[in-house]
Amino acid sequence: MEEKMNINDLLEELYAYSMFSIRLGLDNIKEICKYLGNPEKSYKVIHITGTNGKGSVSTTVERILLDAGYKVGKYTSPHILKFNERIIFNDKYISDENVAKYYERVKKIIDEHNIQATFFEVTTAMMFDYFKDMKADYVILEAGMGGRYDATNVCDNIVSVITNVSLEHTEYLGDTIYKIAKEKAGIIKNCPYTIFADNNPDVKKAIEEATDKYVNVLEKYRDSTYSLDFNTFTTNILINGNKYEYSLFGDYQYKNFLCAYEVVKYLGIDENIIKEAVKKVIWQCRFEVYSKNPLVIFDGAHNLAGVEELIKIVKQHFSKDEVTILVSILKDKDRVSMFRKLNEISSNIVLTSIPDNPRASTAKELYDYVENKKDFEYEEDPIKAYNLALSKKRKLTICCGSFYILIKLKEGLNG
CATH class of the missing domain: 3.40.1190.10 (Mur-like, catalytic domain)
Structure with missing residues (x-):
């Protein structure tokens, strides 16, 4: 056999x-x-x-x-x-x-x-x-x-x-x-x-x-409103007098919620089921609180639109000197624009590479795309780069740029 x-x-x-x-x-x-x-x-x-x-x-x-x-x-x-x-x-x-x-x-x-x-x-x-x-x-x-x-x-x-x-x-x-x-x-x-x-x-x-x-x-829902709770990292949404505590965090998650909400309303799902269910949604690497102390966020922002949404959230609650960013970006993305945007929310950005990925650049290659080099440094090894970012002891550390770098970090950090 x-x-x-x-x-x-x-x-x-x-x-x-x-x-x-x-x-x-x-x-x-x-x-x-x-x-x-x-x-x-x-x-x-x-x-x-x-x-x-x-x-x-x-x-x-x-x-x-x-x-x-x-x-x-x-x-x-x-x-x-x-x-x-x-x-x-x-x-x-x-x-x-x-x-x-x-x-x-x-x-x-x-x-x-x-x-x-x-x-x-x-x-x-x-x-x-x-x-x-x-x-x-x-x-x-x-x-x-x-x-x-x-x-x-x-x-x-x-x-x-x-x-x-x-x-x-x-x-x-x-x-x-x-x-x-x-x-x-x-x-x-x-x-x-x-x-x-x-x-x-x-x-x-x-x-x-x-x-x-x-x-x-x-x-359709232009009269609805939302607010971000930076204590619980939830998005609180108000539609027609109904409040929803959405467990996915971020301005951009408001639009995603509306899409999902409309789907299930169209399918005839009960309002009370919706309210309870949205408190429990888990989606890794989307403004995921990887660690609370120190505060580390893993976010899958991997293109300019995603980075702009990330920036919108961070700017509301953190100053540029309170944030360290660990980032790696694939070759087919607009690296110059993404670095420029990330520099708006952090004066300390660590670049790293993504091992065993043919679409990835080395950290040194990424550094060559940086315009404002004084706010950037690089370390090829992702785990060493992560420890370097944490050593800055800033209020918030963000890891972003590609799902693939987040994969490597999780594999390395979780053993």
Whole structure:
């Protein structure tokens, strides 16, 4: 009898599909799903795309639906510490055994039919099949990139969400907000209800061209208010006299909350369930309080829009000389602008590298992009850089710039 593949060997084989890189298109995933028996038709799908906020919205909707008693699947990317985080059913990561089981099913199909699948197509097919077997009521899908040609876009959504649109992945999605919004609006198809949170007229135009069944929550809830509580690190939101203590913290989380709120209101979820559920949402590396004493925040801000939102929060409560930042930024990001922005909230910024990542720069290379060098220093080793940042003994230390650096820090610090 053939020996079962070790999970690490299996994942190594799975990651090797990345050699086919990013190839946008639906032919592969449709073919794989056909041979699997079209598992993606087995449940109600909530499809979420957008430049920032997908994870916060999907996790909030997930928590509320779980508390309402439904069986819920969630598909998200990238993972922070382990692959299993991408595929979650009823708040539990897929097991190693099921990763192996569903990988073998998909691998058999792509081998038999000579399908040149990418990593994301393989994992998406695994997810569809797994959630069918788990008998999910709802499945929340985060698009990997864009929307129209993303591998997740083979479902008939009951709700589509476009959180917001900024310039990103321009080599694949287009070089204007309108073009990118058109790609993201590709998830809508015949969906009965589309929700978005962006006042850019180009975004609205792209959505209007796809559907007339939409709502901009920033308009619908324009009379609602919010405040940030820096003692509890919660976002307190007031809508039509109802108060919600949202456990995800930040100005930008207000918009994410409105998207999630509109989804579950559309699905008819009870108001009291919503109020209790939003107190319990956990989403790592999104203004996550990693340590209270000393105060250390892990934030996944990895592009200019994310950094601007981070800055907005920090400026409200901390002066420039009270903040140290540890940061590493991937090569395909606007490093000069991001460093310039981070320098607005900190006079002490430590640059570091992300080991074993081909998209990463060395700390020294990052330093070469810095304009105001007196406020910056660099250390190649992430853990040494973290200790260097803490040694400044400032009121707040922020670690940001890429989920990948946060992964390395968590792995190193948590042993």
